[in-house]
Structure formats: structure tokens, C-alpha cells
Amino acid sequence: xxxxxxxxxxxxxxxxxxxxxxxxxxxFRERLLPLVDDCIxxxxxxxxxxxxxxxxxxxxxxxxxxAAKQARTSGQTVAVAAxxxxxxxxxxxxxxxxxxxxxxxxxxxxxxxxxPA
Amino acid sequence: MRVHFxxxxxxxxxxxxxxxxxxxxxxxxxxxxxxxxxxxQRAHAFADELPFASTRTFGGNSSCVELxxxxxxxxxCDMGSGARAAGLSALRELAGKPGEFxxxxxxLHWDHIMGxxxxxxxxxxxxxxxxxxxxxxxxxxFRLQQSPPCFPVDFSVMAARIEFQRLExxxxxxLAGYRVTPKLQSHGGDSYGYRFERGDKSxxxxxDSEHKLDDMHETQSFIDFFRDADIVIFDAMYSLAxxxxxxEDWGHSNNVTGVELCQMARAKHLVLYHHEPAYDDATxxxxxxxxxxxxxxxxxxxxxxxxxxxxxxxxTL
Numbered sequence: 001x002x003x004x005x006x007x008x009x010x011x012x013x014x015x016x017x018x019x020x021x022x023x024x025x026x027x028f029r030e031r032l033l034p035l036v037d038d039c040i041x042x043x044x045x046x047x048x049x050x051x052x053x054x055x056x057x058x059x060x061x062x063x064x065x066x067a068a069k070q071a072r073t074s075g076q077t078v079a080v081a082a083x084x085x086x087x088x089x090x091x092x093x094x095x096x097x098x099x100x101x102x103x104x105x106x107x108x109x110x111x112x113x114x115x116p117a
Numbered sequence: 118m119r120v121h122f123x124x125x126x127x128x129x130x131x132x133x134x135x136x137x138x139x140x141x142x143x144x145x146x147x148x149x150x151x152x153x154x155x156x157x158q159r160a161h162a163f164a165d166e167l168p169f170a171s172t173r174t175f176g177g178n179s180s181c182v183e184l185x186x187x188x189x190x191x192x193x194c195d196m197g198s199g200a201r202a203a204g205l206s207a208l209r210e211l212a213g214k215p216g217e218f219x220x221x222x223x224x225l226h227w228d229h230i231m232g233x234x235x236x237x238x239x240x241x242x243x244x245x246x247x248x249x250x251x252x253x254x255x256x257x258x259f260r261l262q263q264s265p266p267c268f269p270v271d272f273s274v275m276a277a278r279i280e281f282q283r284l285e286x287x288x289x290x291x292l293a294g295y296r297v298t299p300k301l302q303s304h305g306g307d308s309y310g311y312r313f314e315r316g317d318k319s320x321x322x323x324x325d326s327e328h329k330l331d332d333m334h335e336t337q338s339f340i341d342f343f344r345d346a347d348i349v350i351f352d353a354m355y356s357l358a359x360x361x362x363x364x365e366d367w368g369h370s371n372n373v374t375g376v377e378l379c380q381m382a383r384a385k386h387l388v389l390y391h392h393e394p395a396y397d398d399a400t401x402x403x404x405x406x407x408x409x410x411x412x413x414x415x416x417x418x419x420x421x422x423x424x425x426x427x428x429x430x431x432x433t434l
Contacts, residue, residue, distance in 0.1 A: 094357035
């Protein structure tokens with residue numbers, strides 16, 4: 001699956017695209033978790049830019065939960081930003097909006113998690 | 118095939134409190150202000166306009182579901198506290214004639230067996246009760262809960278003919294007029310789901326079942342088990358977030374996984390079941406509406422009807 005990376009000041013912005021479901025969640029996990037691990041070592045936040053994600057299933061949400069748990073144990077944050085309306089509803093119905101910080105856009109997430117020094 | 122839900126609450130019976138009822142009455146009175154409601158018909162018509170939780174309750178009895186088909190004996194799934202009302206209803210209907218009851222047990226946790234000591238047909242000579250299950254301790258659990266000091270009436274006092282039959286998961290059986298296939302599920306001490314088929318109708322009873330989302334093989338096995346079912350009665354006790362974090366390994370599932378499995382299996386009707394006892398009616402109704410919405414926004418070609426089970430719900434297939 002497509003997962004583009006972009007560096008900001010003290011944050012890594014990852015942008016998955018398409019559907020994160022039973023068939024792509026393993027790939028998503030294999031790509032995401034090592035990057036989260038790397039960010040933990042550097043003391044960076046991870047911001048997932050979800051603007052190109054059309055759908056996420058429970059299997060995909062579980063990967064996010066694993067990433068958030070991994071980051072939280074080291075005092076770091078995994079956040080999501082720019083969710084499409086359908087994906088935002090999935091987050092709300094599954095209560096993932098209570099589990100992960102959700103921001104309307106990447107800039108808001110950056111401002112909150114990695115504000116300019 | 119007719120399905121009657123006698124008990125739909127998970128883990129422990131949960132009764133409405135005086136305050137819960139009063140709040141419903143107050144909400145209904147406020148909603149009625151300015152309206153003329155002066156006959157029972159008008160009152161009922163007005164009540165129909167209100168949300169489910171304002172005028173009714175999902176109920177508090179623990180697991181018990183009855184299946185009825187023309188020409189087949191009564192089938193019950195689990196013997197939770199809902200079995201008390203199921204037994205009384207059956208006795209009224211049988212009006213002194215001998216009855217035949219076939220009971221399929223998901224597992225032997227207390228909330229699933231606690232209704233049996235109050236299942237009146239068990240005390241009446243002439244009735245036959247066959248209890249099926251896959252657990253080795255099937256008969257022992259039923260006898261144990263009626264041993265001192267747990268209960269004052271010993272199992273041996275029950276005058277009906279009571280038989281136990283062990284089943285093997287994955288194997289189809291012809292029982293009580295149905296083709297019945299048990300399936301092993303993930304739950305503390307194991308639980309078993311059942312697929313019931315009769316003619317062109319099929320029903321899945323799948324409660325107390327946790328779904329591990331990282332195990333594709335397991336997911337596929339449930340898709341196959343639910344395949345094209347007319348009804349899937351599904352353990353939707355938690356939110357997805359809770360089910361895979363703080364309540365992981367607690368042995369229960371969630372509404373999101375229910376929708377996904379039914380969509381992939383092309384099942385027709387998802388019935389949310391085994392409601393969290395901590396939830397009030399308004400919370401269960403909100404979950405129900407949200408689940409309907411989830412089904413709608415994630416639907417591809419196949420639509421799945423979504424219902425939240427309540428004590429007294431009857432569905433005809």
C-alpha cells in the first residue's frame with residue numbers, strides 16, 4: 001500500500017492512501033510500526049495524514065491502536081489528521097476518536113504536537 | 118422460522134431502576150406538551166413517534182433465544198435468566214400437553230445457565246428437555262448450580278425427562294428439525310456458536326465470541342460460518358476501541374466487527390446481542406443507530422439490516 005513520508009520539525013508525517021482493510025492492514029502494520037519505533041527513538045511525534053484514506057476497517061484500526069500503544073509507552077504521540085467524512089464517522093462509531101488525537105488538518109496537528117521552538 | 122428473544126443482556130441481568138423509568142416518563146411528558154392525547158390509540162400513536170429508549174427498554178435478562186418452526190419442536194439457545202419467561206410462555210401455550218425442548222448451549226458461564234433452575238417445564242413430569250453443548254462439563258455445570266449452598270432445589274427434584282448430549286464443533290447434526298453446526302469461538306473456557314438451517318432459512322447464534330482481527334484464517338472461518346445467513350445474532354458488547362484495547366481477551370466482540378463480518382459473509386440481518394449491562398437504554402439505542410449508519414456508509418453492493426435485540430423482540434424469517 002502507498003504510505004508516503006514527509007519530515008517536519010520534530011514530527012514525521014505519514015500519508016497512507018486508499019483502503020486500509022483486511023487485505024492491506026498487514027502491509028500497513030509492517031510499514032508503520034518500524035517508523036513509529038524510529039520516531040520514538042528520535043523523540044518525534046507521528047502524524048498520519050488521512051486525507052487520501054477512503055476507508056479503514058477494524059483490522060486497520062487495530063494497527064493504529066498498536067502504533068498508539070507503542071508510542072504511548074515512551075511518552076510519544078501518534079495522531080491522525082485530515083480524515084475524510086466517512087473515515088471520521090468510522091472513527092467516531094468505533095470510539096477511536098477517543099483513543100487517538102484527531103485533528104482537522106496536518107497543520108493543526110503540527111501546531112499541537114510539534115510547535116515551532 | 119420465528120425467533121423470539123427472551124434475554125439479550127450480557128454477563129449479568131440488569132434491571133431498570135425507578136429513576137430510569139421516571140426519566141422515560143418525564144421525557145415522554147415533555148415531548149407531549151402541547152399535544153392532545155386523550156385516547157389510548159392516540160397515546161400509542163404518539164409513543165410510536167418517540168425514540169425506542171423513551172417508551173420501551175432493551176430489557177435486562179441474560180441470554181436466551183427461542184427458535185420456532187412449523188412442525189418442529191421448540192429450540193432454545195442458552196439458559197440465561199430469560200429462560201424463566203420462555204418456560205412460562207411455553208407452559209401456557211402447551212396447556213397441559215407434554216412439550217419437547219431442545220436447548221443449545223454456547224457455554225456454561227453463569228449468565229448462560231442461571232435461568233434453568235427457574236425454567237418451569239423442567240419441574241413438570243411429561244416434558245422432555247434435551248440439552249446440547251460441546252463442553253465436557255455440560256451436565257456437571259447444570260447439576261452444580263443446583264447443589265447446596267447455591268440453590269435450594271436439587272437438580273434431581275426436576276421431574277421432566279432431562280437429557281444431555283455432547284456435540285462436536287465443526288460437525289453438522291440433524292437435530293430438532295434443523296441442521297445444526299456448532300463452531301468453536303474465542304472466549305474464556307471456550308464458547309460455541311451455532312448455525313441452524315431449515316429449508317432455505319438459516320440463523321447464526323454467535324455470542325460470547327471475541328474476534329482476533331490479526332488472524333485472517335480465523336476471520337475467514339467466521340465469514341464461512343455466517344455465509345448468506347438470514348440472521349446473525351452477534352455479541353456486540355463493546356465498542357471496537359474497548360474490545361481491542363482495555364477489554365482485549367475479555368472474550369467479547371463489538372458492533373463494527375459484526376457489520377464487517379456480515380458484509381463479507383453477505384448475511385442479511387445483523388442482530389446486536391449480549392448488551393453491556395452498564396449501558397442504559399439510550400446508550401444501546403445510540404449504538405444501534407450508529408451501527409446502522411456504519412453499515413450504510415461502508416456498504417458496497419450488499420445491504421445488511423441491523424437491529425438491536427431486546428427482550429421480547431420477535432423476528433420472522
